Amino acid sequence: DADVTQTPRNRITKTGKRIMLECSQTKGHDRMYWYRQDPGLGLRLIYYSFDVKDINKGEISDGYSVSRQAQAKFSLSLESAIPNQTALYFCATSEAGFSSQETQYFGPGTRLLVL
Amino acid sequence: QKEVEQDPGPLSVPEGAIVSLNCTYSNSAFQYFMWYRQYSRKGPELLMYTYSSGNKEDGRFTAQVDKSSKYISLFIRDSQPSDSATYLCAMTHVGAGNMLTFGGGTRLMVKP
Numbered sequence: 001d002a003d004v005t006q007t008p009r010n011r012i013t014k015t016g017k018r019i020m021l022e023c024s025q026t027k028g029h030d031r032m033y034w035y036r037q038d039p040g041l042g043l044r045l046i047y048y049s050f051d052v053k054d055i056n057k058g059e060i061s062d063g064y065s066v067s068r069q070a071q072a073k074f075s076l077s078l079e080s081a082i083p084n085q086t087a088l089y090f091c092a093t094s095e096a097g098f099s100s101q102e103t104q105y106f107g108p109g110t111r112l113l114v115l
Numbered sequence: 116q117k118e119v120e121q122d123p124g125p126l127s128v129p130e131g132a133i134v135s136l137n138c139t140y141s142n143s144a145f146q147y148f149m150w151y152r153q154y155s156r157k158g159p160e161l162l163m164y165t166y167s168s169g170n171k172e173d174g175r176f177t178a179q180v181d182k183s184s185k186y187i188s189l190f191i192r193d194s195q196p197s198d199s200a201t202y203l204c205a206m207t208h209v210g211a212g213n214m215l216t217f218g219g220g221t222r223l224m225v226k227p
Contacts, residue, residue, distance in 0.1 A: 004158070040123050042203060042217035043159070090158055103149070104215060106158030 003027045004107035006091050012113045013081050021076045021110050023091030031094045032074040033104065034058075034066060036087040043090065049074055081114045088112075118142050121204055121218030130227050134191040138204035138218045141185065145206040145216075148180050150189045153201045153220070162202075163189060194225045 004025045013019050023032065030051050035043040045058030047066040055068055063085060067075045078085055088111055092104040121138045128134055136150075147166055151159035163178040165171045165187075171178045177190040187206075191198055204218040 040219045042119075042121070042219040043205075043215075044217075045214065048214070092158075103161045103164065106160065108158050109156070 004091060004093055004105055006107040006110050008110060010111045014115050015082055017081050019078045019081055021089055023074045023107055025072050025093045027093050027105060029093040029095050033092040034076045035090045037090060038087050083114045086112060086114045118216050119218040121221055123219055123221060125222040125224055127224045128194055130194060130196060130225055132194050134194050134223060136189040136202050136221050138187050139185055140206060144208040146208045147206060148187050149205045150178060151203040151205060153203060159203055196225050196227050199223055199225050
């Protein structure tokens with residue numbers, strides 16, 4: 001079974017609709033992240049959470065909100081979707097603290113199309 | 116100007132070729148440098164990790180960091196069709212916690 005799962009994997013929605021993307025992890029990591037990926041722009045951080053009570057805005061948080069329901073679950077919401085939010089969305093996790101082997105583990109992604 | 120620049124490609128090479136993928140960056144505070152590989156319709160996965168300047172080798176892959184030039188490279192020897200993917204560089208520093216700054220990715224195609 002995958003360590004980091006995302007649902008749905010693909011979603012088509014209309015402008016103005018509310019949509020939620022969900023992420024679950026079985027790695028036991030405290031830290032979770034939401035990124036979006038656009039062609040040529042790499043991965044840009046939307047929100048991150050260092051534990052259940054700690055949620056922080058990333059580089060491009062406008063138009064998004066998040067909820068950390070448990071250590072293992074981190075959801076991303078688009079309250080009123082707009083076409084320029086069409087992108088590939090990734091959830092990632094990492095261990096707490098700054099170790100010498102720094103890495104983030106990514107889910108398979110959600111492909112979102114806003115019409 | 117983006118903090119981390121990476122040529123988007125695509126880079127097309129024949130099987131067996133040596134591949135060189137590169138990133139330049141502007142923030143001299145970066146200390147930890149990573150290469151992620153992303154196959155189509157998959158999430159990125161960590162391929163190589165290096166700290167500060169120097170080389171690190173892992174099988175057919177060599178990661179090289181030149182902090183004085185703010186330039187990092189990933190070399191792939193004896194490239195295989197299975198190496199066809201997008202390669203993303205990423206970097207961070209202690210002051211940034213776990214926050215990674217990514218390059219835009221280079222798409223590599225290795226043709227049989």
